[in-house]
Every structure is written in C-alpha cells, then in structure tokens.
Amino acid sequence: MSLTLLNVVLAVFIAICFVGANAAYLVWCERKGAGFYQRRPGPMENGWWGLLQPPIDGVKLMTKQLLIPGGVDKAIFMVAPVLAMFPALISFVTIPFSDNIVAHPIDVGVLVIFAFAALGGMSLLVAGWGSRNKYSMISSVRAVSQTVAYEIPLLITTITIVMISGSLNLGDIVQQQLDGFLSWNVWPLHKEVGFNLLMPVSFLILFVCSVAETNRAPFDLGEAESELVAGFHTEYSSMGFGLFFMGEYANIVIGSCLITILFLGGWSCPFGDLGIFPFTHNVGWFLLKIYLIIFVFIWIRWTFPRTTIYGLLNLSWKYLIPISLFNLLLTAGLLKVF
C-alpha cells in the first residue's frame, strides 16, 4: 500500500517536473526557433545562448501583481488558468515513455487523454466568459468552435488506430509497432490491414488536428493579437497568464506524445531491436521522436500566417472529417478482408 502511494507521489512529482521543465524550455526553443527561421539569433543575453531566460521570465511573472479586474466573474476567472494546466499534467500519467516507464498504465489511456484534452478546451471558454471582456468572449467562442471542429477528425483518426491495434491502452498500441521502422502505423504496410494507402494521410490529419487542438499558429484564432488583443488571456496577469502559457506548451508535449505513440512507434527503435544499447527499444527514441515533432510544430508556427476562422472551419469540416471518415470505413473493410 505504502509502496503504491510512494509510486503515485513519485510519478506526480516527476510528471510535474517534466511538464514544468518542458513548458519553460520549450518557450526558449520556440524563441530560438523563431530566431533561426527569421535569420536572427534569438535570446542571447541571459546566460550562455540565453539559456537562463526561462527561469528569469518565470521569476518576473511570479513577482507581478495578480490583478483581478473589477466586474469579472471572480470564481470562474480564477479557476480557468488551473483548468488549462492540470489536464495536461494528468494526461502525463497514462503516457508510456518506455515499456517500463509509465506512471500508471490505464487500459483506457486513449480515452483518458481525450477526456482531459476536452477539459483544456473548456478552460478557454471559462477564461473568456469569466473575463467579461468582449474580445475574450469572441476569442473563447472561436476557440471552442475550433476545438469542436478538430476533435472530430482527431477522434476518428484515433479510432482507426484503435481498430487496427484492438486496444485502448497506449502501451499495447506501441507493443504492436516494435518490429522496426516499417511496422509503424504511419506506413500503409501493416500486417493487420494489408495495404491501406490512407494511413500516411491519417497521420497528417492527426498532426494538423493536434496543431489546431493546441491553438497554435497558424490556427491560433483564439489569441489573434491583431484582432482580439490577446484573446482569452487578455485580462490575465502574473502567474494566471503564466499557467495558460505553460498549459499551452504542456499540451504541445501531450500532442506530440500522442502522435508518436499512435503513429510513430512510441519508444521503438526504427531499426528493430538490435540488442546494442542505443539501438534497443528505449525511452531515448521516444524523446527523440517527440522533440522532432515539436520541432516541426515550431517550424510550422514560424512559416505560416494565421488562417481565417472560415478557412479553419472549412479545412476541418470539408476536408479532414470526410477523409478521416473514409479512412475509418476503408480500414474497417480491410480488417474484415485480411
């Protein structure tokens, strides 16, 4: 009993550390990436290559006054930033970093992650509503319509994978992709479904959806600075804003973990298990894959301008949903045939 309790405490502690460190240093990576894509050096002043920038920013945010504007719905206003951060933290509990590094392997891991991802969308609505600010309100309505639109193809694509692997346990989904590079779900050659040409397309759909779900550029309609000041977090200062910010980056990590597990073989070595240390299945491959995906997230953010709200919804309802539905039917048919 005490051992399991210790396990839980340790797992939560490690999850918080991992999320905190990632959230802080992904901001640094983001700024460096933005710099390199725009031919500038990025932050350079504090510490070697600006590496002390995130803790300094954190201290600055914490020392600022937590201002609650008059007229806001106080309880809701205070709850929203917490709602933004904690689902991301909880989702980490089910994510398997390796076959033995997982806080708590839940049999319905996929479901848990999506349930808490939906709570993340809720936090944006609550923040905008509680702020009593017309720009925040518009922003939160946009964010919710976006979340609703993109959760559908995201779930349909995930259902496709769940159908192939026959399990909602994230660890089991990875276990089926351990035979090297070509057994990953992203390739059309999968032993369960024969030759499903649409699998790479499904991977792309999941990728686009997770960019949209995390409200990142080019889908950051929720905080469109040019139109809505700063969107749902206009009225937030100090760590209230800090929590939204950290929640956003934690969600990016969750999104890339999910992509890696569902499509890119999780902790599996791309060359199969060769038995020599770096080429065994281990947590290093998992981290390598998620950071590569995060690199692509940053790359996309600093390449494309913001879409319009209509363009955003059209992309989901006219392209992503029909295609992912078609792939779902195709996969179901192929599963029946093979």
Added chain:
Amino acid sequence: MGGYFSDLFSGTKSLLDGMWVTLKEFPKRPVTLSYPHESLKMYARYRGHIELIGDEENKPNCVVCGMCERACPSGCIHLAGEKPEGGKKKVLTSYTLDFTTCSLCGSCVESCNFDAIRFSNEYNLASTRKEDFIIDLLKRLEEQDK
C-alpha cells in the same frame, strides 16, 4: 465537387513549398547584429551631424569667417575665435552645434569656403538628456584620434 481534390493537392503543395523556404533559412547565419555589442560601419556618404576638419597637426582648418553660422537657417551653430598675439589669422576657440534644432540641411557645409566642416558618420545618437545634443565640435576634433 469541382476543384475539391485539385484544391487539396495544390494547397498541400503550396504549404510544403512554404515550409521548404523557411527550412532553407534555418541553418544560415543571422543577418542581424546584436546591437549594443556590435554595430554597423556607416557608409562614407552618410550625412550625420557636422564635424570639423583638422590639418596634419589636428588644428581646425576653420578661419572663423562665420559663414556657416550665418548660413544656418535654424541658428544652431555658434562659433567664436580670437587673433593670437602676433598671429595673422584668427584661431577658433569654440564651436558648438545645437543638434536639437539642426535639420541636417547641409547649408553650413555648402557655405564653407575653407574645407573646414563636413558631415560626420555619427549615427549612434541616443540619450535621455537634452544637453548631450549640444555638441562641442572643437573638443570632438581634439578627441578624434589622428
């Protein structure tokens, strides 16, 4: 349905083209300078505020004729000179430029017949105090390392 798939393909292709453009820039060196630590060398023909031209001994070429003072439409040049004992020419004793009102028109440089003033290359001018822009050009000439 017309154009559905062609839109899909052309859209995807243009997005990938865009990503290729930024990826090519990623590994290249920055084009910016980290300003307080390094700054650009200004072009020779840049027209900054005026400065005095010295001879080989770093004495000003100026003969204190006062043409520049008279030519200045904003009245921002003030100079004074005196004739030393036994000397033939007047010698410049003070030359101040009030850069707060100078519009860099160049009438002073144009009016000078003795090749005594020119435009400097100074562009790093920022201060919180107004007095910093009332520039003693004679002192500046002395400080110029020849």
